[in-house]
Amino acid sequence: MTGAADVAAVPVLELVGIRAGYGTIDVLHGVDLTVHSGQVVALLGPNGAGKSTTLAVASGQIRPTSGSVKILGREVNGVSPDKLARAGVCTVPEGRGIFPNLTVSENLRMATYSGAKFKDVQERAFAQFPRLKERHNQLAGTLSGGEQQMLSMSRALATNPALLMLDELSMGLAPLIVEELYSHVAEFARQGLSILIIEQFAQAVLGVADSAHIMLHGRIDRSGPPKEIAEILAAAYLGMS
Numbered sequence: 001m002t003g004a005a006d007v008a009a010v011p012v013l014e015l016v017g018i019r020a021g022y023g024t025i026d027v028l029h030g031v032d033l034t035v036h037s038g039q040v041v042a043l044l045g046p047n048g049a050g051k052s053t054t055l056a057v058a059s060g061q062i063r064p065t066s067g068s069v070k071i072l073g074r075e076v077n078g079v080s081p082d083k084l085a086r087a088g089v090c091t092v093p094e095g096r097g098i099f100p101n102l103t104v105s106e107n108l109r110m111a112t113y114s115g116a117k118f119k120d121v122q123e124r125a126f127a128q129f130p131r132l133k134e135r136h137n138q139l140a141g142t143l144s145g146g147e148q149q150m151l152s153m154s155r156a157l158a159t160n161p162a163l164l165m166l167d168e169l170s171m172g173l174a175p176l177i178v179e180e181l182y183s184h185v186a187e188f189a190r191q192g193l194s195i196l197i198i199e200q201f202a203q204a205v206l207g208v209a210d211s212a213h214i215m216l217h218g219r220i221d222r223s224g225p226p227k228e229i230a231e232i233l234a235a236a237y238l239g240m241s
């Protein structure tokens with residue numbers, strides 16, 4: 001198991017039989033999910049299905065009651081979010097996770113705790129998102145929603161992650177802005193980054209994801225190519241209304 005091909009075959013993220021919840025409330029009832037190296041996987045489904053909880057398990061914020069979490073083939077159950085972040089697991093949480101009372105540059109500086117050079121982080125962020133350069137002295141809380149997501153992604157990318165997880169990037173944003181954000185995500189994917197995308201609806205991720213899963217009531221209900229999953233999801237939403 002030393003060849004490059006073997007290394008590439010080890011999934012970046014592997015969740016096996018994950019059960020997890022909050023206190024005595026069970027939310028995930030045996031979730032299996034794999035993100036292979038260089039793959040973009042979409043986890044879709046309605047509000048309350050357990051998508052963010054799945055992400056919390058994968059990022060070490062919640063310890064599963066059973067099942068196994070593997071990052072690059074290593075079992076990491078119970079490893080702290082901090083350590084996982086340093087091992088390359090990066091999250092853009094629902095609600096963006098930026099510091100609203102700090103400027104754009106200060107937010108980027110806060111992302112360098114892992115040892116990355118501020119100058120490099122800032123250069124890379126500004127090259128990827130010129131809008132952030134124009135606004136480097138602006139308080140992050142006064143940025144538009146789309147710009148806040150750009151900042152949040154820049155912060156996540158500062159650590160050169162092996163796995164980037166995005167939780168409802170599109171929430172509250174206009175379709176054109178969402179399209180712009182996902183064109184950046186597609187660019188990250190072309191550069192070989194492995195990405196787990198969480199969204200309620202499939203539309204935004206259709207052009208970006210390699211495969212998709214629908215989560216319902218704490219279980220993976222369906223898996224398949226994004227286009228097929230989008231159709232199933234659309235029918236399910238229509239059926240609900």
Ligand SMILES: Nc1ncnc2c1ncn2[C@@H]1O[C@H](COP(=O)(O)OP(=O)(O)O)[C@@H](O)[C@H]1O
Pocket residue numbers: 022025027045046047048049050051052053054
């Ligand atoms: N901190 C929490 N404490 C208790 N229950 C929670 C907490 N966060 C989420 N839940 C519950 O877990 C279930 C799944 O939530 P979540 O994973 O956020 O779903 P999704 O991201 O798919 O909308 C919901 O029923 C929600 O109310």
Ligand SMILES: [Mg+2]
Pocket residue numbers: 051052053094167168
């Ligand atoms: Mg959520």
